[in-house]
Amino acid sequence: MKKYFSYIISGISLGEFYGLIISLLFSYIYDLNNYVPSAPTFTNHFTRPLNAVLVSVILWGLMGLVFSLGALVFKIENWSLRKRTIINFIIYYCGFTPLAILAGWFPLNLINWLVFTVIFVMIYLIIWFINFYSIKQDLKKINRKLNDKL
Structure with missing residues (x-):
């Protein structure tokens, strides 16, 4: 809590x-x-x-x-x-x-809402891919360290 x-x-x-x-x-x-x-x-x-x-x-x-x-x-x-x-x-x-x-x-109308949505999705995807790539690199480092110990 x-x-x-x-x-x-x-x-x-x-x-x-x-x-x-x-x-x-x-x-x-x-x-x-x-x-x-x-x-x-x-x-x-x-x-x-x-x-x-x-x-x-x-x-x-x-x-x-x-x-x-x-x-x-x-x-x-x-x-x-x-x-x-x-x-x-x-x-x-x-x-x-x-x-x-x-x-x-942004004013509440269809065009502005669609523009907002497209921008939101693009920013979300960019941040998601950056995080995904970063985590993937961290996992590779961890796996290399584990393999080196074996």
């Missing part, structure tokens, strides 16, 4: 950290005089900028939580890699998409 609580706290913290860093970067990239936590379509929903920041922090924490808890799927050893990947993808996509919409990252 303590381990899962640690995942929750870590996920929320990382989500808020990355959300803050990305929002700061975009505020500088767009050469804004004032910090904005998200796109104008999001921040315009609030009467006070502080409320927009508060809601953004909550959304970032929830995003971090989704990704942290979704990663737990890969700890289930009796599932195949295919099953873990599919379940992980579903958790990430179904958890992250509504939060991205609420954060105002």
